[in-house]
Amino acid sequence: MSQKVKVDRPKIPRVLEEGSFRAIFNDEDYTLMNCEITGETVEDVELERAILSNVVFRNVTFTNTTLPRIDLTDVIFENCNLSNVNFSEGIIHRVKFQDCKLMGTDFTEVNLGHVTFENGMAHFSSFVDARLKQVRFHGTSLQNANYHGSQFIKTVYAFCDLNEANFVQTRLKGVDISTCTFERLHVDFETLEGCEVSPNQAIGFAKLLGLTVVE
Numbered sequence: 001m002s003q004k005v006k007v008d009r010p011k012i013p014r015v016l017e018e019g020s021f022r023a024i025f026n027d028e029d030y031t032l033m034n035c036e037i038t039g040e041t042v043e044d045v046e047l048e049r050a051i052l053s054n055v056v057f058r059n060v061t062f063t064n065t066t067l068p069r070i071d072l073t074d075v076i077f078e079n080c081n082l083s084n085v086n087f088s089e090g091i092i093h094r095v096k097f098q099d100c101k102l103m104g105t106d107f108t109e110v111n112l113g114h115v116t117f118e119n120g121m122a123h124f125s126s127f128v129d130a131r132l133k134q135v136r137f138h139g140t141s142l143q144n145a146n147y148h149g150s151q152f153i154k155t156v157y158a159f160c161d162l163n164e165a166n167f168v169q170t171r172l173k174g175v176d177i178s179t180c181t182f183e184r185l186h187v188d189f190e191t192l193e194g195c196e197v198s199p200n201q202a203i204g205f206a207k208l209l210g211l212t213v214v215e
Contacts, residue, residue, distance in 0.1 A: 086106045114133075148170065177196065
């Protein structure tokens, strides 16, 4: 059932102007709208409460970028490098991360709604105390990702690598990880109730509980 969670796509206008991220500094409210940014390198930017709407990023690299409390609505990141970007305490709504590098990206205390992560590399990313509602991770490597204390509502993981991911103090009821791979997860067994797993995964969790599984 969880594999069928409906995630709304970003609502992007058919025609967008060519733009640059630096244009955001021309607006007193740090707003960037209705543009497509391609092949740009964004570096050494520290900007709080930026607002981005109806923007497409293609092949953009973000380096040493801090964007806390950002508001992202109807945005697509395609083949972008967002490693170590700080989005903490932001709002991310109807956003798609397609084929992106998200190594160490900080989503701490972020409110994510209708967000898709597809075919990305997100090792050591942080979703600590985040709220994820109608979020889909598909084909994404999330090794050592940290979801400590996060809240899941209609969230699904499909064909992801979750090895060493941290779900401590995170209730996993209704979360589907049955198609994912991992050798080890960090979980609290009392919050594992209701998590959707495959038969092989269930055997693995049983062994972690100290049960002897007779096959």
